[in-house]
Amino acid sequence: MSKHTPAPWTVSELDASGEVSEYHIFIEPDVAVIERKVETRNEGRDMANARLIAAAPAMLEALELADAMLSGANMNAKVVERKVRGALSAARGDA
Numbered sequence: 001m002s003k004h005t006p007a008p009w010t011v012s013e014l015d016a017s018g019e020v021s022e023y024h025i026f027i028e029p030d031v032a033v034i035e036r037k038v039e040t041r042n043e044g045r046d047m048a049n050a051r052l053i054a055a056a057p058a059m060l061e062a063l064e065l066a067d068a069m070l071s072g073a074n075m076n077a078k079v080v081e082r083k084v085r086g087a088l089s090a091a092r093g094d095a
Contacts, residue, residue, distance in 0.1 A: 048093065055091035062087040 025034050034053070062083040069075040088094075 051093045052091050055087055058083070058087040058090055 025032055034049070062080070065075065065080045065083055069077065069080050
């Protein structure tokens with residue numbers, strides 16, 4: 001069972017259309033503001049969500065490496081594996 005807030009999340013500008021969604025990530029220069037409806041049953045998810053968001057750059061890098069390797073690029077599988085496992089560990093809060 002996931003500790004993270006389930007999808008869908010939306011990403012929009014601060015002055016966006018006013019579309020209502022349960023979870024939002026608003027973007028302005030150099031800042032991302034994360035909002036969600038407050039529900040007491042989800043209180044423990046804040047840190048899990050923060051770890052997942054903080055791990056996003058490492059996960060993107062690992063996915064790009066894995067995609068390149070799966071597409072036939074000559075890559076060291078151990079390096080790709082280490083990157084993937086590191087990103088997963090960070091997202092899960094194991095690191």
